[in-house]
Amino acid sequence: MEGRFRVMKLTSPVTLVVLLAVAGCGGGSDDSFTEDYNKAVRPLSELKTNVGTDAAQFDKLADRTGETRDNLADLDPPDDAQDEMDKLLSGLDRVTRDLSGVADAVRSKDPVQQQNAAKRLVKSSADVQQAETALQQAVDQ
Numbered sequence: 001m002e003g004r005f006r007v008m009k010l011t012s013p014v015t016l017v018v019l020l021a022v023a024g025c026g027g028g029s030d031d032s033f034t035e036d037y038n039k040a041v042r043p044l045s046e047l048k049t050n051v052g053t054d055a056a057q058f059d060k061l062a063d064r065t066g067e068t069r070d071n072l073a074d075l076d077p078p079d080d081a082q083d084e085m086d087k088l089l090s091g092l093d094r095v096t097r098d099l100s101g102v103a104d105a106v107r108s109k110d111p112v113q114q115q116n117a118a119k120r121l122v123k124s125s126a127d128v129q130q131a132e133t134a135l136q137q138a139v140d141q
Contacts, residue, residue: 033077033139040071055106062099065092081138088135091128098124 043064069092077085098121105117 033075033081036075037072037139040075041068043067043071053106055103058099058103058106062096062103065099066096069093069096077135078139080141081135084131084135084138088128088131091124091131094124095121095128 069089072085072092073089075085098117101117102114102121105114108114
Protein backbone atom coordinates (compact mmCIF):
# COMPACT_ATOMS: atom_id res chain seq x y z
CA MET A 1 0.00 0.00 0.00
CA GLU A 2 2.86 2.42 0.78
CA GLY A 3 4.15 2.10 -2.80
CA ARG A 4 0.82 3.15 -4.20
CA PHE A 5 0.75 6.41 -2.31
CA ARG A 6 4.41 7.24 -2.81
CA VAL A 7 3.50 8.67 -6.24
CA MET A 8 0.83 10.87 -4.70
CA LYS A 9 3.23 12.20 -2.08
CA LEU A 10 5.22 13.68 -4.94
CA THR A 11 2.15 15.73 -5.78
CA SER A 12 1.96 17.57 -2.46
CA PRO A 13 4.90 19.90 -3.27
CA VAL A 14 3.36 20.41 -6.70
CA THR A 15 0.21 21.64 -5.03
CA LEU A 16 2.32 24.20 -3.27
CA VAL A 17 3.40 25.44 -6.70
CA VAL A 18 -0.25 26.23 -7.39
CA LEU A 19 -0.54 28.05 -4.08
CA LEU A 20 2.65 30.02 -4.61
CA ALA A 21 1.96 30.80 -8.25
CA VAL A 22 -1.18 32.70 -7.43
CA ALA A 23 -0.04 34.05 -4.08
CA GLY A 24 -0.37 37.61 -5.28
CA CYS A 25 1.00 40.40 -7.41
CA GLY A 26 3.46 42.94 -6.13
CA GLY A 27 2.88 46.66 -6.31
CA GLY A 28 3.20 48.26 -9.68
CA SER A 29 1.85 50.89 -11.99
CA ASP A 30 -1.74 49.77 -11.44
CA ASP A 31 -2.12 49.49 -7.67
CA SER A 32 -5.92 49.14 -7.83
CA PHE A 33 -5.63 46.05 -10.04
CA THR A 34 -2.91 44.66 -7.76
CA GLU A 35 -5.10 45.09 -4.69
CA ASP A 36 -8.07 43.47 -6.45
CA TYR A 37 -5.83 40.63 -7.65
CA ASN A 38 -4.56 39.95 -4.16
CA LYS A 39 -8.14 39.83 -2.85
CA ALA A 40 -9.16 37.51 -5.70
CA VAL A 41 -6.48 34.93 -4.89
CA ARG A 42 -7.29 34.91 -1.17
CA PRO A 43 -9.22 31.57 -1.36
CA LEU A 44 -5.96 29.85 -2.31
CA SER A 45 -3.57 31.90 -0.22
CA GLU A 46 -5.61 31.16 2.92
CA LEU A 47 -5.46 27.39 2.43
CA LYS A 48 -3.17 25.41 4.65
CA THR A 49 -0.05 24.45 2.71
CA ASN A 50 -0.07 20.92 4.16
CA VAL A 51 -2.42 19.42 1.58
CA GLY A 52 -1.57 15.76 2.07
CA THR A 53 -2.65 12.93 -0.20
CA ASP A 54 -6.33 12.49 0.67
CA ALA A 55 -8.72 12.70 -2.29
CA ALA A 56 -11.03 15.05 -0.38
CA GLN A 57 -8.15 17.47 0.17
CA PHE A 58 -7.40 17.54 -3.57
CA ASP A 59 -11.11 18.07 -4.25
CA LYS A 60 -11.10 21.01 -1.82
CA LEU A 61 -8.03 22.48 -3.47
CA ALA A 62 -9.69 22.08 -6.88
CA ASP A 63 -12.76 23.92 -5.58
CA ARG A 64 -10.64 26.74 -4.16
CA THR A 65 -8.63 26.97 -7.38
CA GLY A 66 -11.86 27.23 -9.37
CA GLU A 67 -13.17 29.88 -6.98
CA THR A 68 -9.94 31.84 -7.38
CA ARG A 69 -10.16 31.54 -11.15
CA ASP A 70 -13.73 32.90 -11.07
CA ASN A 71 -12.65 35.77 -8.83
CA LEU A 72 -9.83 36.66 -11.21
CA ALA A 73 -12.16 36.48 -14.22
CA ASP A 74 -14.21 39.29 -12.65
CA LEU A 75 -11.21 41.64 -12.60
CA ASP A 76 -10.48 44.26 -15.23
CA PRO A 77 -6.73 44.07 -15.88
CA PRO A 78 -4.85 46.89 -17.59
CA ASP A 79 -5.34 46.72 -21.37
CA ASP A 80 -1.74 45.70 -21.99
CA ALA A 81 -2.11 42.76 -19.57
CA GLN A 82 -5.34 41.20 -20.92
CA ASP A 83 -3.58 38.45 -22.91
CA GLU A 84 -1.56 37.47 -19.88
CA MET A 85 -4.71 37.41 -17.73
CA ASP A 86 -6.45 35.18 -20.28
CA LYS A 87 -3.50 32.75 -20.19
CA LEU A 88 -3.60 32.68 -16.40
CA LEU A 89 -7.33 31.97 -16.38
CA SER A 90 -6.90 29.19 -18.93
CA GLY A 91 -4.07 27.72 -16.88
CA LEU A 92 -6.15 27.80 -13.71
CA ASP A 93 -8.91 25.93 -15.57
CA ARG A 94 -6.38 23.19 -16.39
CA VAL A 95 -5.02 23.08 -12.83
CA THR A 96 -8.57 22.78 -11.48
CA ARG A 97 -9.25 19.84 -13.81
CA ASP A 98 -5.91 18.26 -12.98
CA LEU A 99 -6.48 18.57 -9.23
CA SER A 100 -9.83 16.82 -9.67
CA GLY A 101 -8.00 14.22 -11.74
CA VAL A 102 -5.54 13.65 -8.91
CA ALA A 103 -8.43 13.23 -6.47
CA ASP A 104 -10.03 10.67 -8.80
CA ALA A 105 -6.69 8.87 -9.16
CA VAL A 106 -6.27 8.67 -5.38
CA ARG A 107 -9.74 7.18 -5.08
CA SER A 108 -8.96 4.67 -7.86
CA LYS A 109 -5.96 3.31 -5.94
CA ASP A 110 -4.36 2.72 -9.36
CA PRO A 111 -0.65 3.70 -9.19
CA VAL A 112 -0.40 4.25 -12.96
CA GLN A 113 -3.42 6.55 -12.94
CA GLN A 114 -1.97 8.37 -9.92
CA GLN A 115 1.37 8.87 -11.63
CA ASN A 116 -0.24 10.16 -14.83
CA ALA A 117 -2.49 12.54 -12.88
CA ALA A 118 0.50 13.85 -10.93
CA LYS A 119 2.44 14.48 -14.16
CA ARG A 120 -0.49 16.45 -15.61
CA LEU A 121 -0.71 18.52 -12.43
CA VAL A 122 3.04 19.26 -12.50
CA LYS A 123 2.72 20.53 -16.09
CA SER A 124 -0.38 22.64 -15.55
CA SER A 125 1.03 24.09 -12.31
CA ALA A 126 4.23 25.12 -14.08
CA ASP A 127 2.15 26.74 -16.82
CA VAL A 128 0.18 28.72 -14.21
CA GLN A 129 3.38 29.85 -12.56
CA GLN A 130 4.70 31.12 -15.90
CA ALA A 131 1.39 32.83 -16.73
CA GLU A 132 1.27 34.56 -13.33
CA THR A 133 4.83 35.80 -13.78
CA ALA A 134 4.00 37.14 -17.23
CA LEU A 135 0.89 38.88 -15.85
CA GLN A 136 2.88 40.46 -13.04
CA GLN A 137 5.47 41.72 -15.52
CA ALA A 138 2.77 43.15 -17.80
CA VAL A 139 1.08 44.94 -14.89
CA ASP A 140 4.39 46.30 -13.57
CA GLN A 141 5.33 47.91 -16.91
